[in-house]
Amino acid sequence: MKIIVDENMPYAYELFSRTGKVLSVPGRELSKIELKDTIGLMVRSITNVNAKLLDNTSIKFVGTATSGTEHIDYHVLKKKGISFSSAPGCNSIAVVEYIFSVLFFLAERDGFDLRNRIVGIIGAGNIGNCLNKRLKVLGVETLICDPPRKNRGDKEIFYSLDELVAKADILTFHTPLFIDGLYKSWHLVDINLLNSLKKNTILINTCRGSVVDNKALLQILTMRKDISVILDVWEEEPNISLELLNKIDIATPHIAGYTLEGKTRGTIQIFESWCNFIDKPQQIILENLLPKPEFSTITLHGNIDQYKLKRLIHLIYDVRRDDTLLRKLTAIDHIDFDLLRAQYQERREWSSLQVICDNTETVTILNKLGFNATLQ
Template sequence: MKILYDSVMPYAEAFFGHIGICEPFELGKISSEALANADVLLTRSTTKVDASLLECGNNLKFVGTATAGINHFDTAALDDKNITWTSAAGCNARAVAEYVLAALLYLAEQDGFLLKNKQIAIVGVGAVGKQVADIATALGMQVVLYDPPRAAIDANFSSSIFEEVLQADIISLHAPLTHNGQYPTKHMFNSDVLNSMQSSQYIVSASRGELIDTQALLDMNDDCPQLVMDCWENEPYISTDLMSRCRLATAHIAGHSLEGKARGTSILYDKLCAFLGVEKQHSLAEFLPQMDHSHELTACTQSFAHQNLNQTSLSSLVKCFYDIENDDSFFRQHMAKSESITPIRKNYPIRREFDAVDISVDDAADKLTLSSLGFSVS
């Protein structure tokens, strides 16, 4: 069995080596001819799997993406060739939620407010939205959940109405991109919606850039809401004019933690083993390395044994794991000389998630809060 996999999938050779012959491919260098003798194709979101690519893939039985989204899959073309396809839904949910937390703490620090006094609306309550909601709840924020499609199929979930979303102080976007149906998400934040908002409100774009109409934002001049943009319309060639209006701007890297990427590999491994009826021989815990402890990180984690948790100390702790300002600064510097975000995404120095290091905490309430935020506490 021949398995082709994207070279940036962590630990792919280690996971899949016992199943078949594994061969990596580089971004942009996979061709239809390369699939001629392949049985399995494992990609990330940068590989568009369509009828053209599949033309020579007559032996393909299984195609998977080590990402949560499948917008790069032509599922009809895959179905036409009777190819089983799947994704790693939820693999980067924790990383995206931690990105949102870092952004919220940054905004709160810069603008001088307490998050516990703010209301946040979460648009799209899937794997990512659920974790963002859990974090917001742990911070004491008032949480509005908006996901009518989920409410239609989940009797245990109740969705707020869109008008309630637009009244929130902060709106965090985690919905998939859809074009049809009763609740299409393409440009759900169009000119009318955006003009109904206040410039004091915040929008965090961390799902699909097409949920927001870029031109509508640009037409608002200085009246648009405060923006945190990780996902952009027309990626990888984004609007640098819009970037200049953002409070924080990053290169669609919210989910790019080592754990998030490796979890994508691990999920596809589990699914391929199930598809083939092969017994699993590996688990993710075998491969994740221990996190290097910098002096700053050690000082941050040790300090929680001797101080009470508050928004200021939490912000300092989060920065030790992930300083979102660094990503913003690097992104702006790169985009001043480039039109594409691809090089940043390809060479992004993968960060670790909050639970990569144990934190010693004495206070029981602080321990519970930090645990709810995703930290590993003892």
């Protein structure tokens, strides 16, 4: 039984080899020739799974080790009778910790207390909900915009996007990409919205590049210097705009969800679905696959405050590392976007670090935030 897996899926070869012959391939360059005699196809977001790829193949199962599925043509899969599995929520923690790294960097650079800022969260799915909960632990006021959830009657207070633009100091986007329809999100951030932003607004996009009109954003940034912009996702990936990159505050190559834990969760989720599909169920425990982290234990004394939390967060992951790597390549007018992702330095989640504390309140706060904190 032949199975193809994206070469950037950690532990995919080891796991799927238990059930058949595995071939690891670059996801963006996948060809029909490689699909010959293949039963299972395991991809990430850079592989468009459509009729062009699947016609005249023997594929019976497609899995994507991602929470987003915009690269998958469901209609084609259904028409061909191909089973499908995704990995919803696998990278939620990773993306949220990326955003915290960004916010604490900006808070220190610009000299503000995060509790004095209102955060508008557009899209309250797995990632948006996780972010909302962690911000509330710190006492940060949040506003939620999620029209699909509001329309189905979910019992939360929802605001319109216009209300968020008018009230929030920070806007962070976590929506699927819908090209049209009632919940269209393509170019949701357009020239009109950008013109309406409050002074000193922070704009963060970690969902899909086309949610933000990159050309309109570039136009606005040539006129307004007060807006802080963080982009992890871009239009036209991997051929991103160097001009735009050089005008924003933090630029990274679509790696917000790239913790080792997050990527491995994605692999495990579709592997277990694949095993159910072939009627050989297996259950994989995440911790049994992962290596020991570079830093495993630290002692923290006294109450936790913004300064201490910022240092703790950046000990595990400082977003400026990835921003610097991306910008270095602009010096030679060339960005190998996919290479940066393929050779991404191992990054761990907060839970990988045991924090030993001598303050009960600090332990409570850190554990609610997702750290592994214990009382000394």
